[in-house]
Amino acid sequence: MKPWRTTMYRIGNSEVTAVREAIKSGRLFRYANMTGAKEQSRVEAFESCWEKFTGSAHCLSTTSGTSSLICSLTALGIGPGDEVIVPGYTYIATALAVLKAGAIPVIAEIDESCTLDPKSLAELAGPRTKAVIPVHMMGMPCDMDSILRVSREKNLYVLEDACQAAGGTYKGKILGTLGDMGVFSFNFYKIIASGEGGALITNNRKLYERAFMEHDGGGALWPDNDDIKAPFFAGGNSRNSEISGAILLEQLKRLPGILSDLRMVHRTLSGLLEPAGPVHIAPSRDTEGDCGIQTTLLTDDTVSMRKLLNLLGEAGVEADSPVDSDRHLFYNWDPILSQRGAAHPLMNPYKMPANAECRLDYPEDMLPRTRDIVSRTIMIRHNIDWSEKDVMKTAEKINRCIQKAAAS
Numbered sequence: 001m002k003p004w005r006t007t008m009y010r011i012g013n014s015e016v017t018a019v020r021e022a023i024k025s026g027r028l029f030r031y032a033n034m035t036g037a038k039e040q041s042r043v044e045a046f047e048s049c050w051e052k053f054t055g056s057a058h059c060l061s062t063t064s065g066t067s068s069l070i071c072s073l074t075a076l077g078i079g080p081g082d083e084v085i086v087p088g089y090t091y092i093a094t095a096l097a098v099l100k101a102g103a104i105p106v107i108a109e110i111d112e113s114c115t116l117d118p119k120s121l122a123e124l125a126g127p128r129t130k131a132v133i134p135v136h137m138m139g140m141p142c143d144m145d146s147i148l149r150v151s152r153e154k155n156l157y158v159l160e161d162a163c164q165a166a167g168g169t170y171k172g173k174i175l176g177t178l179g180d181m182g183v184f185s186f187n188f189y190k191i192i193a194s195g196e197g198g199a200l201i202t203n204n205r206k207l208y209e210r211a212f213m214e215h216d217g218g219g220a221l222w223p224d225n226d227d228i229k230a231p232f233f234a235g236g237n238s239r240n241s242e243i244s245g246a247i248l249l250e251q252l253k254r255l256p257g258i259l260s261d262l263r264m265v266h267r268t269l270s271g272l273l274e275p276a277g278p279v280h281i282a283p284s285r286d287t288e289g290d291c292g293i294q295t296t297l298l299t300d301d302t303v304s305m306r307k308l309l310n311l312l313g314e315a316g317v318e319a320d321s322p323v324d325s326d327r328h329l330f331y332n333w334d335p336i337l338s339q340r341g342a343a344h345p346l347m348n349p350y351k352m353p354a355n356a357e358c359r360l361d362y363p364e365d366m367l368p369r370t371r372d373i374v375s376r377t378i379m380i381r382h383n384i385d386w387s388e389k390d391v392m393k394t395a396e397k398i399n400r401c402i403q404k405a406a407a408s
């Protein structure tokens with residue numbers, strides 16, 4: 001097995017210095033500053049910067065993308081009796097968060113862009129459906145115009161899962177800002193990373209306050225938080241730490257460089273590729289806004305996909321297919337497909353009387369289009385440190401593989 005990297009892209013001395021300073025400051029907790037100093041905590045400072053970067057009125061940083069999803073769903077009032085539509089290609093956490101809120105995930109098809117198919121959303125939205133979670137997988141923007149149109153028609157909340165898409169845009173707007181709420185993950189395998197961490201954003205103060213209360217059950221009792229006016233309810237603890245805040249403030253400075261380098265590779269590589277025979281470039285809902293993590297190819301059939309993937313492997317090009325990614329495909333989501341929705345039987349949303357009228361079953365042959373698309377898709381992984389010359393060499397290798405695949 002290859003050794004795991006500490007983060008997906010860039011981390012270094014400035015993060016080390018920031019963490020050292022955070023520890024030396026004696027302040028590791030965002031509230032109730034024990035040192036007596038007046039300055040913002042590092043988590044709060046990150047929240048302010050993320051609000052500015054995304055152009056959102058409110059940001060709440062949490063311990064993870066999952067906890068940000070749960071806090072957002074709670075804020076939106078999602079619970080037993082509600083269905084939430086999620087795509088069949090996303091990390092399992094998107095669907096698990098819906099169960100944590102007591103609601104039922106209804107799983108929709110993706111289209112050839114590997115993101116939620118708005119047609120499937122329109123077909124699936126039913127009387128119990130209260131929200132949709134479009135997921136900008138691998139930094140690829142969803143077709144937000146169509147998703148927002150359907151959501152308006154069907155009266156659905158839109159919670160964007162931008163966990164894999166920090167800084168991506170759709171028609172010039174930052175991903176996560178197009179719906180009612182947006183969430184981000186900063187775990188080690190994300191565009192910016194603090195090991196673990198997350199954030200949610202919204203322009204709605206009421207939603208922010210409810211999310212805040214869910215993220216910190218006792219938070220409203222700290223003197224720092226006397227501006228939280230939402231009615232008190234029992235929340236949990238998803239507070240982000242000052243160590244994570246210190247790292248994120250440094251990562252944020254790196255984000256524009258990370259995105260511009262990834263996008264340079266993406267733009268250059270896509271321009272040089274010569275699709276042929278059964279190999280095509282996959283459609284994108286916004287090529288400019290895509291974070292540039294990978295170049296996505298679409299083949300005509302699974303046999304061609306496997307053939308090309310093998311050729312790429314032999315040529316030393318880092319590539320894989322979503323069909324091989326375990327927890328990101330709905331048919332591997334065991335606890336969901338087998339309706340084990342919680343540890344305690346009475347907390348299992350699939351058994352709750354309030355959910356009796358929701359669609360609880362996941363037929364074995366569900367989502368044929370998603371199965372077909374992922375089995376024909378190849379993702380070429382970009383190296384952020386490639387120069388234009390490196391990209392040209394890689395493009396030559398890929399083109400040779402495409403030619404061989406087309407000829408065989």
Ligand SMILES: Cc1ncc(COP(=O)(O)O)c(C=O)c1O
Binds near residue numbers: 185186
């Ligand atoms: C699309 C998506 N949603 C949600 C999450 C959950 O984020 P976290 O691991 O920070 O809880 C992830 C993390 O990999 C993800 O990729």
